[in-house]
Amino acid sequence: MSTSSSHAADHIEEYRPVFAGKVLEELQTLLQRYPTKQAALLPALWLTQRERGWISDRSMAEVAEVLGITPAYVKGVVTFYTMYHQHPVGKNFVQVCTTSPCNICGAEDVVKAFLEQTGAGDPGAISPDGKWTIVEVECLGACGFATPVLVNDDFIENVTADRVAELVKKYR
């Protein structure tokens, strides 16, 4: 799964459609799988986030047009699912599970370590160098490998507070 993303600020320049060329072809292949266009909405939003790094209101309107639904409908869906970013995030988007099974294995210390060592400061904020956003998430489905951490699409298991430094070094 490709992790490259361009954080295009599409409110500054004229908006470049996401669904053109190869990306449009990808979507068209996906559309074959469902009896309705609307069912391709989640996949289309993933493509948008892959291409742009986040999903802007303008992109929501584009997806709506391509699938024949309304922008408000798309926005209702985007705001429901926590993995879609509604604003730009740091180059490394770090998700740390802190639900009970990981919580009792030191997950909150892992979060603290990431926030301190990346300079991000607060959960959800972009670090001053633009390279990090750290968030606490709910159960990542790897409870026996406490604490699991997602750095973009890399799922890393058994992260403890003292392992954070090496991870920060690796991804910076």
Next chain:
Amino acid sequence: MADELVNLTVDGVPISVPKGTLVIEAAKQAGVLVPHYCYHPGLPVAGVCRMCLVEVEKAPKLQIACATTVAEGMVVNTQTTQAKDARQSVLELLLINHPLDCPICDQAGECELQDFVFQEGRSGTRYAEYAKRFNPVEDFGPDVLYVPNRCILCTRCVRFMEDVAQEPVLNVSERGDRAFIGIHPAARLDHPWAGNVVDLCPVGSLLSKDFLHKARAWELDKTASICTGCSQGCNITLDTRDDVVVRVRPRPNLEVNRYFICDHGRMHYRWMNRGDRIEAPLIRKDGALQATDWDEAFARVSSILRGASGKAVALVSPGASTEALALAKRLLSGGGFDWTGAFQVVMGEEAPLAGVPNLALRAERAPNAKGAEQLGYTRDYAAAVAAAQSAAVVLVLDDPDCAVQTSGALIYLGTVLGPDAPCRTAEVILPIANVAEEEGTFVNRDGREQRYFQAKPTPGMAQPAAWVLGELVAALGVAEAV
């Protein structure tokens, strides 16, 4: 062909309802109103508010009445402790984030949250936590404001726009107790039927800007009327406060407009409150119009009509009552004239409510064109105006912009007449009531005759046009229409 009937009991009352009826509807027949928010007969069932929980014998859990279909022999109890406790809990939960805005909220007095809390809620809250969630008021569009803090997320508005208007411009955004009704910046809530979401909102979350802080619900007198905005004939309620029309709302009629009216009709009421009215009968004496009383005015009209013969032309408004139109025709045609009657209708763009069959803001922007047609009035207005030039008598009914010139006698009946209006040359000007000030009927585009009632008094000496014409018909002894 009768529907198969199902027998059941609700709160001890035995009823029989058609197969497929929802328990919440069936209960109405037993005289029981099951408290509810998200349910509405004009919208698809959602089952989300959980307010209509009732006990159904033999069911292991409480059931929501809005999504349970009747079954033969079903026994429903809405007043058991279990059901009441569950509903009381829903109310308590709705109130933990709902601000105590009643003193400043437009919905007070017609608020379903107030109603059911008063009926079944706790007398105090157990919520002792900090700040309730706060979101600022949002402007959704031309007439609708959204107050997120008051929203109970019943989703009636979302379902209306999605299923009835078929333009999903409202959504539910976010999840959990962060959820609110959202809109995309690219699309405003400007659908021609959007105002209905304000009526549908059970609380004061969706508000009409037009009605904002205008009046308290308990100050309003409500009168049944028919919308004059177009030929659809939507049933409405005129809300008046101190004899001023302040709001128009839909009245349910399953055959015509179901539960809805369009924004054009909704906003189209200020003209009913105009102050620049003709307040007394006016007759021409020594070249100038002078105010007089009805007796003298009738005497003048009678003498004009008795002394004239030949062609008579009636130029009428398609917004006049059927009764007035019928009597105008009788007055002229029964009075021995060679009678022509005509009307013209302002046209506009049609705006259907997609999810309801045969319901739209109609192109014909007048309520009684069909009534006029049925009585024999034609749409060939230009021809009638031309014919009026050489007619003996021209009767203009409620058409203030009518620019007719005649060598005969011009009699004008209307509510207003501007200082430069062509009809100021009339021999006689008679003041009449507008739709809010009289009782009458309109015939809608489907031929349905519908009645409207008087909501406020007529100004000055004005009278319903039907009364005026009726008096003239009696005075002239015109017995039957020809």
Next chain:
Amino acid sequence: MGYPHKPHPKETVVLSQHFGDADARTYKGWVKRGGYDALAQALKTEPAAVTEVVKESGLRGRGGAGFPTGLKWSFMPKEKKKPHYLCVNADESEPGTFKDREIMRWTPHALLEGTAIAAHAIRAEVAYIYIRGEFTEPWTIMEKALAEADAAGVFGKIKVYLHRGAGAYICGEETAMMNSIEGKRGNPRIKPPFPAAAGLFGMPTTINNVETLAAVPQILKRGAAWYKGLSLSNPKSTGTKLFSVCGHVQRPGNYEVTMGFPLKDLLYDMCGGVPAGRTLKACIPGGSSVPILNREETEACLLDYEGVVATGSMLGSGGVIVFDDSTDMVYQIMRLARFYAHESCAQCTQCREGTAWTTKILERILAGQGKTKDLDLLLDLSENMTGKTICVLSDSCAAPVVSGIKKFKSEFEDYIAGKRQPVLVA
């Protein structure tokens, strides 16, 4: 087995036989290990006959509800008038559970084979495997395996597609999953209608968990009687189950045991018990949505559907969360309530407002501002959140709260009485 993957002698290795064996992920490797025989056979068998075998085996849904699988398949319309759909629930988000992830990571073809057999049995033309968005590695592995299987033509006319979730626990609820696949918010639907009558895109649909389907090829290959025979205590609970053991244990991991296996042996023998110097305080046997067991109950519990119910909890997803005596039970219950408050879809009043209120009360207690009446309030609130909503997320929030207050009351009282230092700031 813990890590590295090496079965414990007391395990009954069926689903997890090839965990840790990278070659088993490939199509060729799977075929070498006897894979896709069962599918080939099933495709030649009448769908109803396949369903009968699964019914006979006693296989029950492994996602949490424990509904008999063969019976669920038989709910599909007998007369085929519309397209049928199969949804595979790979949304695994129940705290404490991590078995489906392992199945997909190590034996993707077992899942694919089971999916195709199930699709055939319910006469579904299309199967969607709904994988939660966070499972990036299982996705990549499944994608590759699916491509290989497609190329080999094993599915016949059945189309199998992967569909990616985007971060919503509630999409593991079967009707919410259908809405999510349809491109909507993951809101659970009111029932009726039931999925087998009108489900995905309004068509007859069956939804099955990953672990359930992974067992199907084995059942068809080795016979219903074999599977039924794998039962230690209760004949209504057959076969094996992967228990995901996590929390305060020395050797966390997925352990596959026969139904009816004693929880005590799982924790102490296989997992090595709690860390040295500590004692077991509590255990949640079936994922966070089931009641918490205290130490006594844990040690007496037999792991099958009826056995756990008899002990006062539920087997659920089999996510075993172990808490030792260093655990602040009040804090962890608050953290679970916060999980449910975060995941609530917002439809039902009790869930939307109740999960958040529950969390706030617990946070206030942890901040040293609790009152005795708060415990009664929490219990009353939990009762009002149980059995009154569209789905059971609301009930799931109530379960740890009610069982926690009942069994660890003194910990709550200590915070309220000021005997314990607040751990949160008001």
